[in-house]
Amino acid sequence: MSDSDLNSAERPAVRYVTIDENNSGQRIDNFLVTLLKGVPKGKLYNLLRKGEIRVNKKRTKPDYRLQHDDIVRIAPIVVAPAPDKPMLSDKLKDSIESRIVYEDKGLIVVNKPSGLAVHGGSGLSFGLVEVIRQMRPQEKFIELVHRLDRDTSGLIMVAKKRSVLKELHTALREKEGVQKTYLALVYGSWPKRKLQVNAPLLKNELKSGERVVKVHTDGKESLTRFKLARQFNGYSLVECEPVTGRTHQIRVHALHAGYPIVGDDKYSPVELLKETKVLGFKRLCLHATRLDIMLNGERMLFEAPLDKEWQTLMNESLESVFP
DSSP states (O other): OOOHHHSSSOOOOOOEEEEOOTTTTHHHHHHHHTTTTTOOHHHHHHHHHHSSSTTTTTEEOOOOOOOTOOOEEOHHHOOOOOEEEEOOOOOHHHHHHHTTTOOOOOOEEEETTTOOOOOOOOTTTTTTTHHHHHOOTTTTTOSSSSSOOOOOOOEEEESSSSHHHEEEEEEEETTTTEEEEEEEESSOOTTTTTTTTEEEEEEEEEETOEEEEOTTTTTTOOEEEEEEEEEESSSEEEEEEEEOOOOOOHHHHHHHHHOOOOOTTTSSOOHHHHHHHHHHSSSEEEEOOOOOOOEEEEEEEOOOOOOHHHHHHHHHSEEEEEE
16 A cells, blocks of 8 residues: 555544453464554554554563453554455355364364365465355354365364364374374375385475475475275275375375375376376365364364265276275
């Protein structure tokens, strides 16, 4: 927004925001970025430094963690108008509603379809989280707990309370309390003895903005456990458990083992992709099938079977060696 736009815009009044449980424990700089969309982060830090934004009438630093019932005073700030939210079809919202496998006051678990991004951005006007926010307009807090690639289907968690988000983030970070299991259809005959891939992964971003991951000694430690579930002639269905949570981890570790995932147009050889497209496979055959979590001291297990289209193609187009 230009200076002339700022001068001509109607200046808002001083705002007072009382912190509730959804923002308790959050850093004030992150809280302000979300609250004051359109205001550059540098300007927010400047306003904090000048005392234009205060907590309980006192100056505060960007790393201050908000407490329940804190009162945040925000000086008059011109905020760029928020872009119009995309109007999502009832058909899409009904489809996602039918894919909710669990919901309570703090958590939603959805069986995400392949092809739907988890959030908007990078040219996408919306993703799963934006759909859920429109489906649940009464909820003040809707945030993704973790991510799935756009073309990966399966179970994903969405928090409706910051306390739930924090607990599950801690569990994911400490690799305790959250176990995720995927199913992947791969090219080749996966050997029964191949039980894990332990190879460091390095993430690169190309000029186009596309992310590409490769096994590299300079990468981060990464471990995936594998278990052969079903053998076909020239293909295998494999259970995959990522112990670490790197970008594209299962896809790159499967490739590194010599068994790229069917339909993976980023990491699979072109000739193999052509072969399976002829058979009818037109998606990435990677599915988050099981979530085993501890939340509030209670163990919760969620499961989502493979989509019918994938199961039908696998059963009718591939020759089974053993079930």
